[in-house]
Amino acid sequence: MKKLDKGHKINWVDFSKDKNELTEAGITYQQAMNQLHVIDENQQICTGVIGFLQVWKQLPYYRRLAPMVENIPLLLPIMEFFYRIFARYRLQLTGKKTD
Numbered sequence: 221m222k223k224l225d226k227g228h229k230i231n232w233v234d235f236s237k238d239k240n241e242l243t244e245a246g247i248t249y250q251q252a253m254n255q256l257h258v259i260d261e262n263q264q265i266c267t268g269v270i271g272f273l274q275v276w277k278q279l280p281y282y283r284r285l286a287p288m289v290e291n292i293p294l295l296l297p298i299m300e301f302f303y304r305i306f307a308r309y310r311l312q313l314t315g316k317k318t319d
Contacts, residue, residue: 230278230279255268255307257271258275268303269296270296
């Protein structure tokens with residue numbers, strides 16, 4: 221998704237290299253590892269699928285998907301359910317390790 225952000229609308233943070241960003245946001249390293257966290261334009265922290273939607277709204281192609289996900293009944297809770305399962309096992313699935 222970062223490659224799609226040609227207009228640099230999103231401040232992408234690699235918190236494995238800059239943990240100060242987490243501290244400033246009041247997010248622990250473990251919380252960040254457990255699920256996606258996004259700080260929106262109103263400085264509100266959004267997590268999980270809601271966080272993804274905030275990112276999608278800033279990206280070409282994905283910005284058209286965000287309203288559909290938000291407006292199709294039951295789609296958001298279904299996506300959140302599957303995201304939580306993915307988030308629990310994503311490190312094993314991707315072969316990445318925690319610090």
